[in-house]
Amino acid sequence: MIDPIHQFHLNKIFTIGHIGNQEIAFTNSTAYMLLAVVLIAGMMLAAGRALVPGRFQSVVELSYEFVANTLRTSAGSHGMTFFPLVFSLFMFIFVSNIVGIIPYTFTVSSHIIVTFSLALLVFLTVIIYGFYKNGLKFFKLFVPSGIPAVILPLVVVIEIISFFSRPISHSVRLFANMLAGHVTLKVFASFVTMLGALGFVGKVGALLPLGLTVALTGLELMVAFLQAYVFTILTCIYLNDAIHPGH
Amino acid sequence: MAESHGEAKGTASAHTEAEGGHGFPPFQKETFPSQIVSLVITFVALYVIVSRLALPKVGGVIDARQKAIDGDLAEAQRLNDESEAAMKAYESELAAARARAQAIGAETREKLAASSDAERKALEDSLAAKLAAAEKSIATTRATAMSNVRGIAADAASAIVQQLTGKAPAGKTVEAAVDASLKGTA
Numbered sequence: 001m002i003d004p005i006h007q008f009h010l011n012k013i014f015t016i017g018h019i020g021n022q023e024i025a026f027t028n029s030t031a032y033m034l035l036a037v038v039l040i041a042g043m044m045l046a047a048g049r050a051l052v053p054g055r056f057q058s059v060v061e062l063s064y065e066f067v068a069n070t071l072r073t074s075a076g077s078h079g080m081t082f083f084p085l086v087f088s089l090f091m092f093i094f095v096s097n098i099v100g101i102i103p104y105t106f107t108v109s110s111h112i113i114v115t116f117s118l119a120l121l122v123f124l125t126v127i128i129y130g131f132y133k134n135g136l137k138f139f140k141l142f143v144p145s146g147i148p149a150v151i152l153p154l155v156v157v158i159e160i161i162s163f164f165s166r167p168i169s170h171s172v173r174l175f176a177n178m179l180a181g182h183v184t185l186k187v188f189a190s191f192v193t194m195l196g197a198l199g200f201v202g203k204v205g206a207l208l209p210l211g212l213t214v215a216l217t218g219l220e221l222m223v224a225f226l227q228a229y230v231f232t233i234l235t236c237i238y239l240n241d242a243i244h245p246g247h
Numbered sequence: 248m249a250e251s252h253g254e255a256k257g258t259a260s261a262h263t264e265a266e267g268g269h270g271f272p273p274f275q276k277e278t279f280p281s282q283i284v285s286l287v288i289t290f291v292a293l294y295v296i297v298s299r300l301a302l303p304k305v306g307g308v309i310d311a312r313q314k315a316i317d318g319d320l321a322e323a324q325r326l327n328d329e330s331e332a333a334m335k336a337y338e339s340e341l342a343a344a345r346a347r348a349q350a351i352g353a354e355t356r357e358k359l360a361a362s363s364d365a366e367r368k369a370l371e372d373s374l375a376a377k378l379a380a381a382e383k384s385i386a387t388t389r390a391t392a393m394s395n396v397r398g399i400a401a402d403a404a405s406a407i408v409q410q411l412t413g414k415a416p417a418g419k420t421v422e423a424a425v426d427a428s429l430k431g432t433a
Contacts, residue, residue, distance in 0.1 A: 008272040010281070022280045030285035037293045044301030049308045051315055057308075064305045084298030092293055111272070113279045117286050179273065 002193065004186035008110055008179070028106045029114070036096040036108065063091065067232065074236035078243050085125065086239070089118060090232040097178065097224035101217060109227075110178040112171065119171035122235045130242035141245040170234055177227045181220045188213045401425045 012025040047060035067087045071079050093109055100107030109115050130138040142159040143152070191209035195202040272278070401421050408416045 005272065010272060010275070010278045012281075016281075016284070019280060019284075022277075024284045025281045027278070027281055027285065029282055030289070033285050033289040037289050037296070040293060041296045041301065044297070044305060047305065047308075049304075049311075051312055053308075060305055061309055064302070064309065084294060084302055087302060088290065088294045088297045091297070092290060111278075111282060112274070113282050114286055117283055118290075121290075175273070 002186070002190035004183045004190065007106065007182060007186060029108055029111065032096060032099060032106045032108050035099060036092055039095050040091045070233055071236050074233060075240040075243055079236065079239055082239050086232060086235055089235055090228055093174065093231055094225060094228035097228055100178070100182070101220050101224060107178050107182055109174055110182055112175045115171035115175040116167065119167040122170065122238055123167040126238045126242040130245060133243065134245050138245050141241055145246070166238060170231065174227050174231050177223055181223050185213060185216050185220060188216060397425055397429060400429070
């Protein structure tokens with residue numbers, strides 16, 4: 001029977017080593033992370049240097065300018081310090097999401113630990129850079145200006161809670177979207193095979209879930225891009241807080 | 248159908264439970280260290296490649312293109328300015344030439360008018376001189392004619408008197424009579 005959760009299983013390919021008692025394995029997830037890195041690096045480095053770009057070079061330059069514009073509009077020109085980080089994040093999530101839509105592949109970002117690690121990377125970058133750049137003025141982030149003194153304590157508490165829940169919402173959004181999308185795809189795809197096994201009538205009936213699966217694949221392509229973009233733009237907004245904490 | 252699917256799911260998860268015994272894969276904590284280590288290694292590798300090689304390269308290409316475009320635009324602007332300047336020079340040259348032509352024309356016209364005036368004046372002068380000479384000759388002719396008339400009249404008078412009286416009158420008396428008669432007619 002088809003198990004919609006099976007696609008999320010991690011399979012050990014070989015053991016890299018041990019940290020304490022914990023075995024560190026090279027898994028299918030590692031392979032797909034590596035694949036994403038190889039695809040991005042290959043694409044970026046193989047692109048031509050023509051004055052008038054061809055299709056392939058255009059795609060590479062488009063991704064460069066897309067991320068650069070996203071970062072510049074949300075975090076200002078000073079935010080370009082973080083361009084390599086933001087670009088790496090966007091491309092890593094985007095490429096691994098797109099690869100994950102191909103049947104039989106594994107989706108790296110459908111594991112909460114991966115998205116949480118990336119969100120934590122952003123969170124720690126914001127805190128470390130925020131204090132490094134602004135010193136104690138970074139605390140202004142929690143004290144919005146123009147708030148009446150009476151409700152200020154309440155607002156500060158809300159700001160602190162919202163700040164510390166950022167890595168959770170940041171990571172769960174991506175993880176849940178990818179997970180739910182792939183489960184839905186698998187469930188509808190499994191209807192096709194189940195109905196197809198029921199003879200002629202079943203085969204005709206299987207056309208409906210088949211069409212839905214095709215449509216969902218299109219939707220998932222959009223989600224793959226959109227969630228990578230959402231993750232990126234939230235990263236930019238959080239980085240903007242580190243650069244300009246005064247609201 | 249929904250029921251059968253539910254069953255399928257139930258058996259599937261039971262199957263997973265039986266085989267793996269760890270539940271939902273994304274929440275299997277024992278896989279976390281492997282994934283974190285994999286992610287750290289691959290993401291750091293990606294970051295290094297992106298920041299050291301990929302972005303400088305692509306950014307350089309984009310910058311070079313921007314520079315080429317800016318340079319071409321500046322060059323086009325320069326050529327445009329140049330052609331405008333040439334146009335202006337041509338127009339001012341044309342205006343100067345036109346002014347010069349007009350000046351030459353006016354000068355020629357004045358010169359011609361002056362010379363024709365002089366000629367006319369000379370002609371008028373010569374005509375006036377001729378007229379004066381003619382008038383003078385007429386006057387002298389007339390004076391001569393008048394003196395002849397006196398002589399003829401005196402002769403005619405003495406002849407008439409001789410015919411009538413049979414003797415010639417004294418010259419002086421005839422001349423005085425002719426003079427008196429001429430004065431009377433005059």
